[in-house]
Amino acid sequence: MNHSPLQNLRxxxxxxxxxxxxGAWLEQTQRFSxxxxxxxxxxxxxxxxxxxxxxxxxxxxxAAWPAWRDKTAKExxxxxMRWNALMLEHADDLALLMTAEQGKPLAEARxxxxxxxxxxxWFAEEGRRVCGETIATHDPxxxxxxxxxxxxVCAAITPWNFPLAMITRKVAPALAAGCPVIVKPAEQTPxxxxxxxxxxxxxxxxxxxxxxxxxxxxxxxxxGRALCESPVVRHLSFTGSTEVGRILIxxxxxxxxxxxxxxxxxxxFIVFDDADIxxxxxxxxxxxxxxxxxxxxxxxxxxxxxxxxxxxxxxxAERVRELRLGNGFDPGVQVASLxxxxxxxxxxxxxxxxxxxxxxxxxxxxxxxxxxxxxxxIADASADMLCAHExxxxxxxxxxxxxxxxxxxxxxNATEFGLASYLYSRDIGRIFRVAEALESGMVGINTGHISTxxxxxxxxxxxxxxxxxxxHGIEDYxxxxxxxxxxx
Ligand code: NAP
Numbered sequence: 007m008n009h010s011p012l013q014n015l016r017x018x019x020x021x022x023x024x025x026x027x028x029g030a031w032l033e034q035t036q037r038f039s040x041x042x043x044x045x046x047x048x049x050x051x052x053x054x055x056x057x058x059x060x061x062x063x064x065x066x067x068x069a070a071w072p073a074w075r076d077k078t079a080k081e082x083x084x085x086x087m088r089w090n091a092l093m094l095e096h097a098d099d100l101a102l103l104m105t106a107e108q109g110k111p112l113a114e115a116r117x118x119x120x121x122x123x124x125x126x127x128w129f130a131e132e133g134r135r136v137c138g139e140t141i142a143t144h145d146p147x148x149x150x151x152x153x154x155x156x157x158x159v160c161a162a163i164t165p166w167n168f169p170l171a172m173i174t175r176k177v178a179p180a181l182a183a184g185c186p187v188i189v190k191p192a193e194q195t196p197x198x199x200x201x202x203x204x205x206x207x208x209x210x211x212x213x214x215x216x217x218x219x220x221x222x223x224x225x226x227x228x229x230g231r232a233l234c235e236s237p238v239v240r241h242l243s244f245t246g247s248t249e250v251g252r253i254l255i256x257x258x259x260x261x262x263x264x265x266x267x268x269x270x271x272x273x274x275f276i277v278f279d280d281a282d283i284x285x286x287x288x289x290x291x292x293x294x295x296x297x298x299x300x301x302x303x304x305x306x307x308x309x310x311x312x313x314x315x316x317x318x319x320x321x322x323a324e325r326v327r328e329l330r331l332g333n334g335f336d337p338g339v340q341v342a343s344l345x346x347x348x349x350x351x352x353x354x355x356x357x358x359x360x361x362x363x364x365x366x367x368x369x370x371x372x373x374x375x376x377x378x379x380x381x382x383x384i385a386d387a388s389a390d391m392l393c394a395h396e397x398x399x400x401x402x403x404x405x406x407x408x409x410x411x412x413x414x415x416x417x418x419n420a421t422e423f424g425l426a427s428y429l430y431s432r433d434i435g436r437i438f439r440v441a442e443a444l445e446s447g448m449v450g451i452n453t454g455h456i457s458t459x460x461x462x463x464x465x466x467x468x469x470x471x472x473x474x475x476x477x478h479g480i481e482d483y484x485x486x487x488x489x490x491x492x493x494x
Contacts, residue, residue: 011042011106011335012049020099022200025053025220028066029213032059038222040197043109043377044333044343052196055219060188060232063217067159067186068238070214075156075184079134082182086130089209093123093170096205100170103197105334108169109343109377110297112334121457122170125178125475128459132480133182149491154484156184157264158240161233163226163254165246166345167300169195173202175463175474176243176266177216183483185241188217190229192246194345196220234258241483244268245302248423248468266472266482268302268464270397271425274418275305275454276440278411279313281430282452287321289454290403293428295329295381298341299401300349302469303426303448303456306397307387308405309414319405323368323383326403331378341401343377353379353400359392360384360404370401395421411436419445424467428454447473 012021024031037051074082093100101115110118141150160180164172173189180187191199199218206216221229233239234257244254245268258265275293277286294305310318334342344350350373357371365387370380379401387393387404394404408414418427428450429440441449447465450456457463462473472482 010047010049011102014102015099017096017099020096020103020201020204021050021197022204023050023052024200025055025059026200026203026207026216026218027059027063028070028217029207035059038193040107040194042106043194043345045376049106050197052200052220054225055221055229056225057228057232059219060229061236063188063219064159064233064236064238066214067188067217070186070212071159074186074212074215077184079136079182082184083130083133085209085211086126086133086178086181089206089211090123090126090130092205092209093119093126093202096201100198100201103201104169104195107195107197108166109334109345111339111342114297115334118168118171121459122168122174124459125171125174128475129178129182129480132179132477135477136183136480136484147492147494149494151489151491153487153489155487157483157485158185159238160185160187160241160243160483161239162187162189163230163233163242163244163246164189164191164199166192166194167297167302169198170202172245173199175479176245179474179480180241180243180483181215183480185483186215186217188219188233188239190219190221190226190233193221193223193226230254231257234263235261237261240264241266243482251470264482266474267470268474269425269468269470270423271302271465271469272306272395272397272421272423273303273426273428273446274444275308275428276414276418276430277308277310277314277318278414278429278431278433278436279311280432280436281314282432283314283317283321285452286318286430287325289428289430289450289452290322291325291329291454293450293454294403295326295341295401298344298379300345300399305403305428305454307394307418308403309408309417310405311414312407312409315405315407319368319383319385322403322405326369326381326383329381331374331380341381344379344400345377347377349399350377350379353398353402356391356393356396356398356400356402357382357384360387363388363391365391365404389417397423411440415440415443419443422468423465425465425469426450426456
């Protein structure tokens with residue numbers, strides 16, 4: 007007898023399966039199946055919205071915009087703070103939904119709920135600090151002023167790996183700035199998004215301000231196209247693969263939309279001879295194996311200097327063999343199921359490719375059962391391996407060797423991506439030289455954990471456009487308007 011984890015929800019009303027448009031649940035839609043990636047069992051049948059529903063949501067958001075824009079920042083902040091409090095109050099249920107549909111360990115899911123809620127709190131506060139400018143004039147008879155105004159209706163397309171945080175990181179600044187939002191969550195993880203809509207309704211967000219269009223893979227394309235093509239939608243924020251990011255840029259070209267893109271990564275992690283090795287191993291575990299390696303900022307390539315190479319790989323392999331692999335609901339599990347079969351296949355392919363090219367597997371290397379891939383350490387990695395160029399998006403740590411600082415920088419930068427990088431050293435001069443030379447939007451120095459609502463998150467090169475979080479994260483949702491006042 008299979009017991010659905012959703013039966014353990016304390017507040018059953020958080021399990022929503024209809025799409026949420028204009029403050030109402032759309033019951034009359036096709037449905038698609040949402041499954042537990044760890045067991046393959048169906049969790050729910052969820053609304054499969056299409057182009058028509060997207061147009062309905064766009065019209066609702068467009069109609070709701072003026073009243074929302076005209077509220078004071080404090081009024082909007084009060085609603086966001088209420089929503090934040092509700093997320094924290096229901097953290098256990100939200101975490102349960104997340105582990106059920108995404109697979110990550112329950113403790114990590116709880117951490118994500120708090121991280122996701124922190125964006126509501128942060129941007130509720132930031133929204134009240136949006137300021138314009140007065141500029142020293144070029145003409146005594148004129149005064150020059152700058153207003154910062156809400157951009158308008160926004161759309162957000164989000165991935166499955168952070169089912170709540172990738173939504174609030176976009177929605178919170180948009181709402182705080184005065185923009186309504188339409189969210190299209192990933193096919194695998196709509197339940198978290200819909201629970202968030204239920205809490206938005208309880209917090210008192212007006213109809214049309216926050217809309218969620220769940221859809222399966224095929225309809226996601228249709229909904230995405232409708233959002234991109236609409237002239238009413240003035241901004242699109244997307245987190246996902248670089249490949250889909252390129253499609254969305256093309257689709258948005260005719261309507262010249264503002265774009266915020268958080269795309270793929272291929273993070274390097276550099277360990278210099280002078281590093282504290284225990285701390286580097288600790289950072290490596292956090293950065294590489296969180297969410298089973300399915301995070302955009304997780305390390306894809308380890309570069310370790312010759313003098314500490316064997317010490318580092320041996321110690322990392324020891325620690326990795328201790329990691330507990332299992333179902334995300336089991337107590338103490340640190341690495342859980344991958345999201346789906348193609349993800350397992352990619353990891354398997356990267357491991358066998360590395361082995362065929364001389365990689366030494368020091369820990370893991372096999373699929374244990376279902377979608378549980380053993381946390382893996384591969385020594386003697388080389389530049390011709392797939393894992394050197396492609397995002398593995400799984401629990402595999404390939405370790406390359408280097409000799410000099412210049413070589414480490416060149417190797418780290420030899421990718422079209424530029425999201426996160428990490429370096430371990432105790433030489434302050436080297437830390438500055440290397441951090442400044444790394445081509446990435448974020449650098450973790452002597453730490454493997456960098457994400458927080460207070461800091462600007464985003465990439466350079468083909469990892470994206472714009473920044474989320476921090477005081478900069480609200481900028482993409484605001485337009486500058488210059489007023490030139492004559493006749494003074
Ligand atoms: P994905 O395949 O690009 O999907 C992301 C979202 O886009 C999903 O909602 C998906 O819907 C939707 N989508 C796919 N094709 C579309 C299309 N043609 N038109 C409109 N929407 C479309 O990425 P993923 O596999 O879910 O996520 C993994 C990737 O995200 C990795 O590359 C990772 O690095 C990146 N990521 C980046 C960040 C960051 O902040 N930079 C954060 C997290 C993840 P369906 O699910 O329904 O197909």
